[in-house]
Amino acid sequence: MNVGAGTRALVTGASRGIGRALAERLAARGATVGLLARSESELEALADVLPGDHVVLGGVDVGDRASVEGAVARFAERAGGIDLVVSNAGLTHYELVREQSVDHMEEMTRVNWLGTVYTVKSALPTLLRQGSGHVVVVSSGAGHRSFPQAAVYGATKAAQRMFGEALRHELAGTGVSLTMVYPGEIATSLHDHEKERMPSWYKGGPNAAPARSMADKIITGIEEDARSVYHPPIVRLLGAVHGLSPAAGDRMLRILRGPSAAPRR
Numbered sequence: 001m002n003v004g005a006g007t008r009a010l011v012t013g014a015s016r017g018i019g020r021a022l023a024e025r026l027a028a029r030g031a032t033v034g035l036l037a038r039s040e041s042e043l044e045a046l047a048d049v050l051p052g053d054h055v056v057l058g059g060v061d062v063g064d065r066a067s068v069e070g071a072v073a074r075f076a077e078r079a080g081g082i083d084l085v086v087s088n089a090g091l092t093h094y095e096l097v098r099e100q101s102v103d104h105m106e107e108m109t110r111v112n113w114l115g116t117v118y119t120v121k122s123a124l125p126t127l128l129r130q131g132s133g134h135v136v137v138v139s140s141g142a143g144h145r146s147f148p149q150a151a152v153y154g155a156t157k158a159a160q161r162m163f164g165e166a167l168r169h170e171l172a173g174t175g176v177s178l179t180m181v182y183p184g185e186i187a188t189s190l191h192d193h194e195k196e197r198m199p200s201w202y203k204g205g206p207n208a209a210p211a212r213s214m215a216d217k218i219i220t221g222i223e224e225d226a227r228s229v230y231h232p233p234i235v236r237l238l239g240a241v242h243g244l245s246p247a248a249g250d251r252m253l254r255i256l257r258g259p260s261a262a263p264r265r
């Protein structure tokens with residue numbers, strides 16, 4: 001699918017980080033963007049500075065099914081259809097399972113995993129009716145290889161991965177396709193609320209890959225109908241090594257990230 005003038009694109013988690021960078025890139029190409037997140041004022045401010053006319057879908061929690069269904073319907077009506085839906089909204093709580101509250105576990109499950117289900121299920125009938133369109137699901141490298149303190153986060157990202165892998169095949173012959181996205185560490189606000197307690201294997205932060213480079217890779221992936229997009233490329237290598245031998249994945253992580261990334265021998 002070509003991304004350009006006339007593309008009607010719905011992006012969840014558009015107020016910050018990867019979603020915002022993607023919304024900026026899409027708008028620069030002439031797309032009409034549905035900007036969805038909880039924070040209305042940030043989305044209004046973004047819509048004001050983007051070129052073109054966009055649809056602000058503020059006050060929407062992707063973990064609330066009715067709220068997502070309403071927002072997707074509003075966007076389809078205002079834009080006259082949907083060509084691209086990007087399930088990107090997500091959050092983290094990096095904590096040991098034995099210390100993590102079940103509330104945090106449920107929140108990640110609701111927002112990262114069920115948020116993807118609600119977003120894709122709400123938009124899919126419109127895409128199928130049109131016989132054209134593209135779905136993007138932003139998972140994580142953690143969906144290929146989970147890390148200590150990110151057990152539940154990784155589980156939600158693996159759930160997205162399996163969902164997307166199967167759905168891409170289910171969509172064969174419909175005119176609709178799907179691309180999975182596996183970011184590594186990208187410089188966004190994802191961990192701002194937990195900066196003081198990040199695990200020592202974590203090497204992200206302001207010097208990680210910029211969100212706009214991730215957004216460019218996503219657009220290329222959509223245009224090339226890629227099955228998946230990995231950024232930075234080391235994420236693909238880690239996934240491949242872990243898939244062949246988890247023990248070799250452990251060794252690779254200890255070399256790259258130190259013993260805390262895979263302490264058990």
Ligand SMILES: NC(=O)c1ccc[n+]([C@@H]2O[C@H](COP(=O)([O-])OP(=O)(O)OC[C@H]3O[C@@H](n4cnc5c(N)ncnc54)[C@H](OP(=O)(O)O)[C@@H]3O)[C@@H](O)[C@H]2O)c1
Binds near residue numbers: 013014015018088
């Ligand atoms: N940054 C990384 O290193 C990295 C690595 C791998 C994967 N990812 C994935 O990339 C995606 C985007 O993350 P990011 O790094 O760009 O994080 P971010 O800067 O924190 O942005 C997250 C976005 O999601 C929205 N959001 C969070 N909870 C929401 C909810 N319940 N309902 C609606 N919107 C919600 C936020 O907006 P509001 O708070 O206004 O709702 C914000 O726009 C996530 O799925 C994340 O798991 C990121």
